[in-house]
Amino acid sequence: MKYTKTKRIFRFGKQDEKEPSTNQTYDSLLKRLTFIKSFATGILVSKNYIWPVEQNYLARSTSIVQDANVNGLQLFVEGFANDNLPPYNNSYNLVDEYLTYIDNGVFSVDGLLSDFPMTLSAARDLKFSTTVIPNYHHKMSIIKEIQDKAGIFSFSLDWSEIQSLTPKIIEPFEEAGMLRNPEASNSGRIISLHEFLELGKNSSSVFGVLIKIENARFLLTNRSTSIVNLVTESLGHADYDTPESKRVFIQSSSSAVLKKFKYDMRLFEISKSISSVEGVIPEIKGFADAVVLNKASV
Numbered sequence: 001m002k003y004t005k006t007k008r009i010f011r012f013g014k015q016d017e018k019e020p021s022t023n024q025t026y027d028s029l030l031k032r033l034t035f036i037k038s039f040a041t042g043i044l045v046s047k048n049y050i051w052p053v054e055q056n057y058l059a060r061s062t063s064i065v066q067d068a069n070v071n072g073l074q075l076f077v078e079g080f081a082n083d084n085l086p087p088y089n090n091s092y093n094l095v096d097e098y099l100t101y102i103d104n105g106v107f108s109v110d111g112l113l114s115d116f117p118m119t120l121s122a123a124r125d126l127k128f129s130t131t132v133i134p135n136y137h138h139k140m141s142i143i144k145e146i147q148d149k150a151g152i153f154s155f156s157l158d159w160s161e162i163q164s165l166t167p168k169i170i171e172p173f174e175e176a177g178m179l180r181n182p183e184a185s186n187s188g189r190i191i192s193l194h195e196f197l198e199l200g201k202n203s204s205s206v207f208g209v210l211i212k213i214e215n216a217r218f219l220l221t222n223r224s225t226s227i228v229n230l231v232t233e234s235l236g237h238a239d240y241d242t243p244e245s246k247r248v249f250i251q252s253s254s255s256a257v258l259k260k261f262k263y264d265m266r267l268f269e270i271s272k273s274i275s276s277v278e279g280v281i282p283e284i285k286g287f288a289d290a291v292v293l294n295k296a297s298v
Contacts, residue, residue, distance in 0.1 A: 008197065010040040011075065012049065033071040042074030050077060050109070051087075051100065058089045058100070065107040077101055078113040080120070089149050095174060096149070098123035104150055105140030118177040133295035145218045154224055162190055171256030175264065193231070200246060208264070209240075216257050228260045251292060258287045265289050273297050 013019070015027040022029070024233040029036065036043060045064065048114055052059040060217040068075040086097035101109045114120040139156045142149065154162060169185050179185070179262060191199070193211075200209040212232055219225045231250075235241055240248050251267040268288035270277070277284065284291060 002135040007041045007074075009040065009042045009074075010036050012046070014046075015049070024113045033067055033073060036137045037071050037073055040073065042076060043068060044076045044078055044113065046079040047077055047101075048079070053087050056087050058087045061106065061153045065109060069286070074110040076111040077109050080112065080114040080116065082102075082119055093151075093159060094119050099205045100149070122171075122174045122177070122179075134262070143218070146215055155219065155225070157190070165184075165190060194238065195241060197234060201238060201240070206246065207298050208249055210249040210251060210267075212251040212269075213257050214252060216254060228257060232261070267292050270294075270297070 011027045012029070015030075018025055019029060024032075030049075033043075049062065049064055052060050065075050075250060080094075080098065082094055087093060090096045090100065094116075098112060098114075101102045101112060102123070112120055112123075114280055137185055140150050140152050141156070143151075143153065146153070166186050167188050167190055169180055169187075171180055205287050213227055213231065216227045235248060239245055247264040249265045249267055250258060250261045251269055253269040253271060255268065260266060266288045267290050268284055269292040271294065273294060275297070277291060
């Protein structure tokens with residue numbers, strides 16, 4: 001039998017509490033990690049040691065993960081629970097909260113302790129079922145115009161990098177442990193808009209194609225990329241601008257984007273839950289042919 005050395009993990013209590021044997025606060029012991037290394041191989045801390053929360057928003061992360069690594073200590077995190085809503089930055093997504101601590105482009109903890117293994121498992125599967133985070137975490141950034149949390153955006157990757165990615169099926173009820181056909185979770189491949197349009201054109205069972213456009217203003221202002229022009233050109237090259245072509249549906253939450261298109265159906269997306277659109281119907285009809293609502297609005 002092969003024996004391995006038992007790992008000794010020192011658990012940090014609340015920062016203002018005193019550790020019994022040293023009579024020092026746990027906060028002060030953070031400055032003595034070399035001392036802790038003399039008797040422990042790792043430390044266990046609560047979430048707020050890494051990501052302090054102010055008015056339910058994540059504040060700037062501390063350096064505790066890096067400090068622990070410099071001193072040769074592993075770092076584990078506790079305090080995750082499905083009945084504790086995560087900060088606003090995580091959009092109430094418990095899986096996303098776990099991912100905040102895993103290879104976020106700045107640091108990665110060595111382990112997570114949770115009373116809800118199904119949620120933690122979903123985060124782990126998401127982390128390792130796609131090649132984005134492991135291979136391109138150095139391209140992770142926060143773009144406030146798009147979202148508050150860090151992400152790796154497709155416009156930060158070139159086409160060869162995008163083609164190297166492993167696709168992941170959308171799981172709307174993943175937090176509840178309800179997965180969609182796990183065997184097909186990573187099936188298929190990522191294709192270009194041109195390939196998508198050709199696929200739709202050559203399929204006898206397809207009535208039309210839908211293209212969703214968001215963040216057009218950001219791309220034009222900050223990336224000098226007109227997504228509207230690129231889509232229009234692609235539709236023309238694929239012969240979708242002829243009377244015999246299949247129908248084209250353009251969906252966007254931006255009225256400015258929809259005004260640029262003259263195709264069969266322009267769909268105005270209203271992401272927030274609403275009770276009525278009666279008062280704004282004349283205005284919406286000026287740039288859209290239909291609205292897309294969420295289930296709560298219906």
